[in-house]
Amino acid sequence: MAGLTGQWEQALSEEFTKEYYKKLFLFVKKEFSSTAVYPQAADIFNAFHLTPFEKVKVVIIGQDPYHNPGQAHGLCFSVKPGVDIPPSLVNIYQELHDDLGCRIPNNGYLNEWAEQGVLLLNTVLTVRAHKPMSHRGVGWEEFTDAVIRKISEVDRPVVFILWGKPAQEKAKMLQNPKHLILKAPHPSPLSAYRGFFGSRPFSQTNDFLAKNGVEPVNWQISDIE
Numbered sequence: 001m002a003g004l005t006g007q008w009e010q011a012l013s014e015e016f017t018k019e020y021y022k023k024l025f026l027f028v029k030k031e032f033s034s035t036a037v038y039p040q041a042a043d044i045f046n047a048f049h050l051t052p053f054e055k056v057k058v059v060i061i062g063q064d065p066y067h068n069p070g071q072a073h074g075l076c077f078s079v080k081p082g083v084d085i086p087p088s089l090v091n092i093y094q095e096l097h098d099d100l101g102c103r104i105p106n107n108g109y110l111n112e113w114a115e116q117g118v119l120l121l122n123t124v125l126t127v128r129a130h131k132p133m134s135h136r137g138v139g140w141e142e143f144t145d146a147v148i149r150k151i152s153e154v155d156r157p158v159v160f161i162l163w164g165k166p167a168q169e170k171a172k173m174l175q176n177p178k179h180l181i182l183k184a185p186h187p188s189p190l191s192a193y194r195g196f197f198g199s200r201p202f203s204q205t206n207d208f209l210a211k212n213g214v215e216p217v218n219w220q221i222s223d224i225e
Contacts, residue, residue, distance in 0.1 A: 004045055007053035011150045015143055024139030028126055036129035038065050039072035044125050046074025050114035056151055057117040057214055058159045058205055061167040064124035067132050075120035078110035081224050091187040091196065096219055099200045105221040116217050121147065123166065145173065152176050157212040159205045163187055163196065180208045 004012060015021050028044075031037050039046070062076025066086065071079045077089050085093070085108040093104045114120055123144045128134040148170055151158060158179045162168045164186030174181055184199035185191040206216035 004048050008048045011053055012143075012146060015146050020139045020142050024143065027138050028135075031126070031128065031135070036069075037126055038067060038069075038129060039074050039126070043072070043074040047076070047114065047120050047122075050075070050111060051117060051119045053150075055117040056119045056154075056158060057156075057209060058161065058217060059119045059121060059148070059151060060161045061148075061163070061170060062120070062122040063164075063166055064122055064133055064135065065127045067127045067130055067134075069129065072127070074125075075110050075114055076122040077108075078114075078120060079108040081107050081109045083108065087189050088187045088192075091189065091192040093221075095187070095197055095199065096202055098197070099202045100206075100219060102202075102220045105223050107221070107224045109224065110221065112221055113217065113219070118217060119151070123170075145170070149173050152179065157208065157214060159208055161201050161205065164191065180205070 003009070028037070032041055060076060065072035065074075065076075066079065071083050071086070073080050077086075077092060079086060079089070089108045093102075096102045097104055110118075110120060121144060124133070124135050124140040125144070126135045126140070148160075152174050153176065156178065160170075160174055160179060160181045162171060162181065162183045167186075168183050171181055171183065182199070182201050182204055184201060185194045185196045187196045202217075202219050206219075209216045
């Protein structure tokens with residue numbers, strides 16, 4: 001697993017010395033040596049590499065990585081260029097279009113969001129091929145909870161976007177009154193029509209950031225030729 005650097009490394013240094021993380025590291029290493037695991041080892045911490053700790057202004061929380069070949073690359077809901085846009089992201093793009101009028105792009109590659117300070121964080125950072133949630137309960141949740149707590153402690157406004165019950169359970173860690181917490185059903189086809197559509201998270205996020213003197217996010221994802 002490619003290590004963290006900069007302020008992420010400083011913020012999370014205690015986690016790397018804890019027993020659960022040592023066991024997690026060994027578990028993931030063994031998994032990579034014995035079966036197909038996604039994303040690639042070098043991509044596991046991509047969300048942190050693309051969104052430095054000091055630049056985080058929005059956090060979107062997902063569950064675990066996509067489990068089919070070529071999809072996952074370390075950002076929740078995002079897929080590599082050339083990969084079909086997954087159903088949940090199709091719904092996210094539809095809500096983005098309805099909310100802000102953004103054009104629906106021809107790809108699901110969300111690096112542009114990450115580079116603007118949108119931390120696209122799965123609660124579990126690895127998965128066995130074709131076996132969703134197969135790395136649940138091995139230590140990732142403890143690590144990503146620590147990430148969420150560290151961001152919650154910062155003395156600047158941050159928006160936390162919590163889609164679905166697993167993400168919304170993280171709200172109890174978010175006690176800083178400077179932050180905005182937005183909750184809605186998950187954008188998956190099973191639940192998007194139960195309140196995700198029409199929740200307007202993107203305009204609410206940008207309104208909050210602008211009111212607090214923070215540059216809003218340009219949510220428009222560019223087409224890839």
